[in-house]
Amino acid sequence: MNAVIYPLGHAEKELERLDGQASLLCDPSLEALFAHCKSCLEIGCGNGANLPLLRQQNRYTQYTGIDTSEAAIDEAFRRFHDSEDTRFMVMSGASIDLPDSSFDLIFTKLVLWSVGVDWPCVLEEAMRLLKPGGTFYAFEPCNHLVEMYPSKPSARRWMNQWDEAACASGLDPFIGPKVASQLNAAGFENVDSKFFPVIATGREKERYEAIVGNLKCFYMGPSAEALGLPSDGELRRHATAEFLEFGPESLVMDAFFVSRGSKSS
Numbered sequence: 001m002n003a004v005i006y007p008l009g010h011a012e013k014e015l016e017r018l019d020g021q022a023s024l025l026c027d028p029s030l031e032a033l034f035a036h037c038k039s040c041l042e043i044g045c046g047n048g049a050n051l052p053l054l055r056q057q058n059r060y061t062q063y064t065g066i067d068t069s070e071a072a073i074d075e076a077f078r079r080f081h082d083s084e085d086t087r088f089m090v091m092s093g094a095s096i097d098l099p100d101s102s103f104d105l106i107f108t109k110l111v112l113w114s115v116g117v118d119w120p121c122v123l124e125e126a127m128r129l130l131k132p133g134g135t136f137y138a139f140e141p142c143n144h145l146v147e148m149y150p151s152k153p154s155a156r157r158w159m160n161q162w163d164e165a166a167c168a169s170g171l172d173p174f175i176g177p178k179v180a181s182q183l184n185a186a187g188f189e190n191v192d193s194k195f196f197p198v199i200a201t202g203r204e205k206e207r208y209e210a211i212v213g214n215l216k217c218f219y220m221g222p223s224a225e226a227l228g229l230p231s232d233g234e235l236r237r238h239a240t241a242e243f244l245e246f247g248p249e250s251l252v253m254d255a256f257f258v259s260r261g262s263k264s265s
């Protein structure tokens with residue numbers, strides 16, 4: 001497996017961002033899957049930010065969260081390991097040390113983009129670990145479809161540079177539409193993929209600021225330096241100012257694909 005550096009890190013501020021992001025990007029179709037499953041594996045669970053929302057759907061699901069980051073798993077454990085139904089483990093989604101056919105539902109949210117070119121092996125592991133009839137779900141980004149209106153040219157240039165640097169490091173911030181074909185290749189059935197835009201207009205100031213704030217932290221936090229982008233300079237200053245601009249005509253759209261497939265019964 002080709003190792004890539006995970007550029008966002010797991011400092012306190014990034015873990016806080018994951019909590020805000022979890023509710024901003026929540027998908028009712030994942031909640032419905034969780035509501036009806038007995039056992040669930042989240043690959044790349046971070047600090048467990050998705051769990052409290054899912055637990056509102058079903059308190060009794062046996063939940064396992066794995067992540068390669070010890071810091072993230074420690075934090076998830078500290079916050080949510082309060083019952084026998086919840087466990088967290090440091091483990092890579094590319095090589096999961098758990099028995100075959102263990103879960104009804106396996107999901108990843110904003111993880112596959114950061115695994116590196118061998119990311120399809122996560123899907124192969126999911127196929128092995130699903131029970132017959134179980135479902136795999138992935139929520140992954142498609143950064144070149146992110147839109148902001150009126151246009152923010154410096155922010156756009158910054159984001160393009162970030163995406164290019166990420167691709168050069170072996171990451172794939174455009175992975176969203178590619179997941180479905182790899183699910184087919186891994187032998188999943190009933191494969192389906194949908195565009196999942198997250199939009200706010202100038203009539204929804206709080207939501208607009210939450211979406212843009214999340215984009216700004218993602219693109220301009222520690223990941224920028226990890227990818228070799230300048231820590232100061234004119235482009236960074238202009239981009240920061242543009243991210244903060246808001247008016248009645250504003251619109252922002254963050255862009256994702258939700259893909260799923262099932263294991264034959």
Ligand SMILES: C[S@@+](CC[C@H](N)C(=O)[O-])C[C@H]1O[C@@H](n2cnc3c(N)ncnc32)[C@H](O)[C@@H]1O
Nearest residue numbers: 018044045046049067068069092093109110111
């Ligand atoms: C953007 S965070 C998302 C966390 C969580 N899924 C959420 O929605 O809040 C991506 C997480 O994937 C983890 N990750 C990256 N590559 C991984 C791999 N190969 N196996 C397991 N976790 C991985 C990172 O450590 C990070 O915590």
